[in-house]
Amino acid sequence: MKILILGVNGFIGHHLTKRILDETDWVVYGMDLSDDRLGKNLQNPRFHFIEGDIAINREWIEYHVKKCDVVLPLVAIATPKLYVEDPIGVYNLDFEMNLNVIKHCVKYHKRVVFPSTSEVYGACADPEFKEDESYLVVGPIQKERWIPFNWVGPRLDSLNTAKEGSSRVVTQFIAELLMKRPISLVDGGSQKRCFTYVDDGIAALLRILENCNDVCKNQIINIGNPDNECSVRELAHMLKKLFMEHPSHRCDGTYSEIIEVPAKTYYGEGYQDIYTRKPSIEKARTLLGWSPVIGLGDSLRMTLYSFLEENEPLVRSEE
Numbered sequence: 251m252k253i254l255i256l257g258v259n260g261f262i263g264h265h266l267t268k269r270i271l272d273e274t275d276w277v278v279y280g281m282d283l284s285d286d287r288l289g290k291n292l293q294n295p296r297f298h299f300i301e302g303d304i305a306i307n308r309e310w311i312e313y314h315v316k317k318c319d320v321v322l323p324l325v326a327i328a329t330p331k332l333y334v335e336d337p338i339g340v341y342n343l344d345f346e347m348n349l350n351v352i353k354h355c356v357k358y359h360k361r362v363v364f365p366s367t368s369e370v371y372g373a374c375a376d377p378e379f380k381e382d383e384s385y386l387v388v389g390p391i392q393k394e395r396w397i398p399f400n401w402v403g404p405r406l407d408s409l410n411t412a413k414e415g416s417s418r419v420v421t422q423f424i425a426e427l428l429m430k431r432p433i434s435l436v437d438g439g440s441q442k443r444c445f446t447y448v449d450d451g452i453a454a455l456l457r458i459l460e461n462c463n464d465v466c467k468n469q470i471i472n473i474g475n476p477d478n479e480c481s482v483r484e485l486a487h488m489l490k491k492l493f494m495e496h497p498s499h500r501c502d503g504t505y506s507e508i509i510e511v512p513a514k515t516y517y518g519e520g521y522q523d524i525y526t527r528k529p530s531i532e533k534a535r536t537l538l539g540w541s542p543v544i545g546l547g548d549s550l551r552m553t554l555y556s557f558l559e560e561n562e563p564l565v566r567s568e569e
């Protein structure tokens with residue numbers, strides 16, 4: 251099978267590429283603005299990488315959509331701070347640029363495995379979000395998409411995005427701990443999320459790509475871990491404890507304090523939070539025979555250890 255991954259150097263793209271190359275005989279064609287997360291996969295003869303921009307390299311994209319069996323468009327801005335700061339930029343990239351890709355897929359009758367932000371469920375009041383029943387902001391769309399719920403893991407965000415305050419909550423908190431800055435609980439931190447370790451998510455995604463007996467055709471599938479639910483406040487305390495127990499930081503003496511910040515101060519005007527976001531994964535269990543296996547403690551520990559390993563030298567060199 252030949253797979254086209256746009257945004258192949260992103261958090262999900264590079265983890266997926268590694269697993270595909272390690273565990274299958276599939277061929278991956280990938281494009282991204284840079285290749286720093288792809289490591290030795292760049293040398294794999296089944297991986298063909300081009301440095302490029304989906305807004306510019308349109309002919310390359312069309313040619314490869316035609317050539318491949320499945321297309322995974324993973325290029326998107328998915329950080330809440332940027333939704334507030336640059337909504338037009340987000341719309342342009344996330345919607346308009348991806349629409350061009352989808353038009354090629356329609357033209358060449360190619361299978362698209364489309365990622366959807368879990369924000370499509372909006373402020374849905376259901377205790378567990380169900381793909382075909384829960385109210386979606388844009389209404390149910392009966393086309394293939396998979397919905398990741400707060401995936402975490404190595405190389406989720408860079409230290410630079412965290413410095414700007416625009417990384418996802420787990421990496422933002424870890425970066426604050428590393429830089430000895432306060433951890434901000436937006437509006438008190440009682441909002442809850444379910445954190446999914448990336449290896450679990452990728453395992454589900456591989457089964458969607460495999461698509462045995464066409465079971466995923468036109469299906470929306472949540473990929474999350476409902477058992478890993480915690481509030482943002484609990485998350486802050488868990489990460490602080492893990493950080494304080496880390497061999498390199500046990501003797502630091504001073505640690506970040508945990509403070510409360512109004513959303514308006516943290517994100518600016520116009521930010522709307524979602525208070526709970528818990529996926530039902532019955533569909534993924536039934537269709538894919540998949541269940542997540544990595545618990546919250548392990549997910550946070552592995553994400554924290556890897557973030558520190560990668561970024562500690564950078565922080566030290568700036569001191």
Ligand code: UDP
Pocket residue numbers: 329330400417418419420422423433434435436437439441443482523524
């Ligand atoms: N959040 C927080 N402090 C931070 C960053 C985020 O309290 O420094 C909160 C944010 O308001 C949201 C949750 O953590 O309620 C998760 O934020 P994230 O950016 O990871 O994305 P979301 O899950 O909302 O899409």
